[in-house]
Amino acid sequence: MLDKLTDSMQFSAEALKLRARRQEVLTSNISNVDTPNYKAIDFKFEDALKAATGEKGPMGTPANPSLGNGAGALAVTHKGHITGKGNAGQSTAEMLQFRRGNNAAIDGNSVDIERERAAFAENTVKYEAALRAINGRISTLKQAMGSGNQ
Amino acid sequence: MSLFNSFKLAGGAMQAQTTRLNTVASNLANVDTAAAKPNEVYQARKVVFEAVLQKAAPGKAALAENVQVKDIVEDKTEAKKMFDPKHPMADEDGYVYMPNVNAVEEMVDMLAASRSYQTNAEVMNTAKQLMLKTLNMGNQ
Numbered sequence: 001m002l003d004k005l006t007d008s009m010q011f012s013a014e015a016l017k018l019r020a021r022r023q024e025v026l027t028s029n030i031s032n033v034d035t036p037n038y039k040a041i042d043f044k045f046e047d048a049l050k051a052a053t054g055e056k057g058p059m060g061t062p063a064n065p066s067l068g069n070g071a072g073a074l075a076v077t078h079k080g081h082i083t084g085k086g087n088a089g090q091s092t093a094e095m096l097q098f099r100r101g102n103n104a105a106i107d108g109n110s111v112d113i114e115r116e117r118a119a120f121a122e123n124t125v126k127y128e129a130a131l132r133a134i135n136g137r138i139s140t141l142k143q144a145m146g147s148g149n150q
Numbered sequence: 151m152s153l154f155n156s157f158k159l160a161g162g163a164m165q166a167q168t169t170r171l172n173t174v175a176s177n178l179a180n181v182d183t184a185a186a187k188p189n190e191v192y193q194a195r196k197v198v199f200e201a202v203l204q205k206a207a208p209g210k211a212a213l214a215e216n217v218q219v220k221d222i223v224e225d226k227t228e229a230k231k232m233f234d235p236k237h238p239m240a241d242e243d244g245y246v247y248m249p250n251v252n253a254v255e256e257m258v259d260m261l262a263a264s265r266s267y268q269t270n271a272e273v274m275n276t277a278k279q280l281m282l283k284t285l286n287m288g289n290q
Contacts, residue, residue: 016284020152023280027156027273028201028214031163033266034170035199041211096211117269124276131283138288 005141012133014052018045019127025096026120029111037108040099040116048095153284155215156277160270162216167267169219170197174260177251184246185229186239192249194225194256225250 025042032038104110173195185191200220206212227250235244 020280023277024152024155024159025213027159027277030273031159031217031270032199032201032214033269034167034262035201035214035217038201038214039211041213094210096206096213098211113269120273120276124280127280128283131287135287 009134009137011053012130012137015049016127016130016134018048018052019123019130021048022123023120023127026116026123029099029116030113030120033109033111033113033116035109038111039104039109040102040111041096042099042119043095043097051095153277153281157274158216159214160274160277162218163270164267164274166197166199166217166219167263167270169222170263171260171267173197173222174256174263177249177256178253178260180249181251181253181256182248184232184237184239184248186241186246188229188231188247191229191247192251193229194249194251195222196225197222 022043022045029040029042099110102110102112102115177194180192183192197219198221200218201214202216202218203212204215229250230248232246232248233244234240234246237246239246
């Protein structure tokens with residue numbers, strides 16, 4: 001029962017974790033705007049989220065049942081075994097890519113500060129959105145738990 | 151918690167930009183420091199930044215974990231030779247040597263450093279606000 005309650009929050013939690021990670025990546029770009037030979041980096045949020053949640057939909061139901069728990073799940077060979085989630089797919093460190101389409105300046109730096117600032121602002125809002133989704137879920141659960149006492 | 155790394159990163163960048171600003175101040179302060187010999191004259195200084203990258207496979211994209219000043223290099227262009235026989239530092243031919251500092255260039259560098267500093271301060275502030283909101287999770 002309790003794992004069903006937390007499962008529904010798992011998706012938002014993963015999204016929040018990846019938003020925090022992307023915030024760090026964008027900070028890396030912004031703080032290296034004057035560093036010679038630094039190349040701007042980023043990762044594809046959608047792909048990273050798919051890898052982290054094993055393609056689960058927002059309500060905890062697998063979008064593709066055959067991928068259910070992701071590639072890193074434990075094998076179940078006995079009915080007493082628990083499945084475990086594992087760390088499905090690639091980690092975000094492996095998904096980091098150099099940003100394309102930017103021409104490097106004469107010092108070899110390819111950070112476009114306007115673009116990075118815009119991405120940073122966007123990511124901040126989306127982080128708060130993920131946080132709000134979790135908060136909404138928590139308050140729904142709290143309300144459901146307390147309804148008998150009134 | 152990856153948001154904590156943002157503090158270190160933005161803080162390191164702010165420190166590096168402060169060093170750059172100090173260098174600009176040094177250059178501007180010495181813009182009129184004359185010398186009697188060409189090898190004694192003040193030379194403009196420039197900072198070179200360096201990113202400390204996290205470990206990754208060679209050729210792969212890696213995240214920076216800090217920004218630091220790698221080196222402060224001196225501008226090797228020739229000193230300005232000025233004919234001024236009345237100057238106390240003038241040599242026997244009446245010449246004094248002035249630093250190769252370009253005041254306009256230094257002012258531009260100063261503005262760029264201050265803007266980068268501001269940007270990093272904003273990044274740090276945003277990270278702080280996000281973390282405080284995260285701490286408040288479930289308390290609404």
